[in-house]
Amino acid sequence: MAPPEVFTIADIRAAATANLDPKWAQYLNEGAMDLITVKSNEAAYDRYRIMPRILRDVTEVDTSTTIFGSKVTMPFGFSPAAMHCLAHPDGEVATSRAAAKAGIAMGLSHWATKSLEEVIAAGKEISSGNPYGLQTSSANQKKYIVELLRRAGEAGYKALLLTVDAPAIGRRLNELRNGIELPPGLKFPNIAYDPKSFRDTKRETNSTFDSFIPWVAGVTPPHMEIWLKGVYTPEDVALAACYPCIRGIIVSNHGGRQLDGAPATLEALPDCAAAVRAINASRAPEQKLFLGIDGGIRRGTDIFKALALGADFCFAGRLPIWGLAYDGQRGVDRLLELLRDELEMCMRLAGCKSLADIGPESLAVVEGGVPGLIRRLPKL
DSSP states (O other): OOOOOOOSHHHHHHHHHHHSOHHHHHHHHOOSTTOHHHHHHHHGGGGEEEOOOOSOOOSSOBOOEEETTEEESSSEEEOOOSOGGGTOTTHHHHHHHHHHHHTOEEEEOTTOSSOHHHHHHHHHTTOSOSOEEEEEETTBOHHHHHHHHHHHHHHTOOEEEEEOSOSSOOOOHHHHHHOOOOOTTOOOTTSSSOOSSGGGOOBOTTOOHHHHHHHHHHHSOTTSEEEEEEEOSHHHHHHHHTSTTEEEEEEOOGGGTSSTTOOOHHHHHHHHHHHHHHHHHTSOGGGOOEEEEESSOOSHHHHHHHHHTTOSEEEESHHHHHHHHHHHHHHHHHHHHHHHHHHHHHHHHTTOSBGGGOOGGGEEEEESSSSOEEEEOOOO
16 A cells, blocks of 8 residues: 655654554654653754745745765755664665755764665765765774774765764663664674674773874775764864864754753754854864754754754754655655755745855744744844
């Protein structure tokens, strides 16, 4: 039977959840402890209102931008997320084909259920233009990182997305109650050993910026950018910026899977964006520090709001998995079509022809709860 038509990401999520085994639906949809941060990641976007502007020529709207040194069709890409094959047998290969077809960036998790080589090869069969980044964690053992980066460099990945907020795994109650061992027939082909799950990983939790960042820069292929994923505070933005090898930072709380009660990523974004602006003011343009965000993005208007608050680029990890569970690659294709249409519509109605036109003055914040009085944000 053909899947039902969907018109929003919420529709896709509902259809995907209905198709999934309840155990894996809980794993994909939930996070740490009481899900305070999981829920806040989405709710934070509702505090902002978009201010429509009129009598502007928005016949042509340009959503394109550049990331990892490559032009992409919109400022949105797939954040690395583990185990896409839980949602569909084609897993990360189908996700890659959808990303290539749409011309967007894709981050691949170290804990993918397809090999990094076959994932990027599937995308290159469709397009040679969209860029790929590979994720690993600063807690992983160095000997495994060296081999992973060698493979990634040879395969054509353009960035290392280094997770830095996971020296230990958060207390995820659904995982503790249900277990997360891989179903029979699935493996982690990018892990040099054979763990049953990422809770079985061999970790080095004593890595610090002073020792680890210079080391990882020395073993990363020269053509790969290094981005840090899992930054929450301006203090850590400044710390990361001390290392010239760091090209970008992603404000991320691991989808609410690490420290429950941590800020929603959109709540943390403005302070981090201010820190990045101060750093970039003293740098040459070619040394610009880029700022990304993931967590809670469910609409094209959410992308608009994140850009207005200072992000250069937006990521989401759960969305492609929901698309896969809904209808395989076609589900991911549809999801990206919806996001693109919603973003273009939002830009037209807000009077923005290009991403450069989007700024804090495009928003107002609701004060004293929702609904409530709004306060326009000032132009930078």
